[in-house]
Amino acid sequence: MIKKLLLLGVLMNGKMHGYRLNEYVKHTMNFYKDLTKSAAYYILDQLEKDGYVTYATEREGKRPERRIYEITTKGKNHFLELLRECLGNYTPTSFGDDIGAAFIGRLPAEEVRNLLVNKRRKIQDQIEMYKGVGDHEGNLQYVINHNIAHLKADISWVDEILKNIGEENQ
Template sequence: MDRELLLLGLLRRGDMHGYRLNEFIERDMASCVDLKKSTAYFLLDRMLRQGWVAASEEREGGRPPRQVYHITPDGEAEFQRLLRANLATYQPALFPGDIGLGYYDALPPDEARPLLAARRAALTALLDEARAAPPHAGALAWIVQHRVYHLESELGWLNEVIAALDSPTLVNTPPTEN
């Protein structure tokens, strides 16, 4: 659903062939969307069969011929439908890392602590990456902003957790909610 929305939205701003689309997604949206090339080609082909996009073959010099896609009226309608549905809902994220955290006490503290430190290092690296990401035009910039905002929040949380687990007064228990 959201992948089609992504592709249709990109095509709405201008015709593109698959390779360019993939390039753009990989270079400029790598941190936010995870869409493999084969998947993109597959989705473009399916949207073609559904009539959401149309293609015209082009060639330039000795390059392989390429399918340039452009969005159709049906595709535009579908885009609007998908966009409305997307904007109106909130899809909560899941954190597989929390499962491990839930079993933190299954490991001796001296072994568990450095592991969480490694997690924090990985998180910090992602945050630096996100902060260095190339700026986007228009509303697409929100995506990058959100990533930074979120990763900062995550780092804050992880620091709290680590501090609480390191504190010798509490016996590795998270704060109660009563």
């Protein structure tokens, strides 16, 4: 559902073929990491079956054929429906790293400390990455800020655990 919204949303900007769509998501909407190539192609198929998009086949030089997807009127309406649903609801997020935290007591404090320092570094790298890309066009800036805010919350969280582990082990 969210992935359909994503693909329809990109197609709202104009026609695009599958490969380009994937590149676009990968580079411009890089904050969303849950869409793989093949899933995108699969979803485009679904969207086409439901009449939300149509495609024309074309070929450039001797490269493989490609399908230029275009959103239909029905698709535009559907996009707006999905958008309303997305904006008016809250999608609860599961954090995989919570599972590790829940079982943290199963490893010696010393080892946990080292592991968490690594985690912290990787979170910091992500933050630098987002800061590095500079300003995005309008709405995307919201998304970047959102992700940075969450990453900072993660840093604080790791620090809280590190602090607690430190105290327990004196």
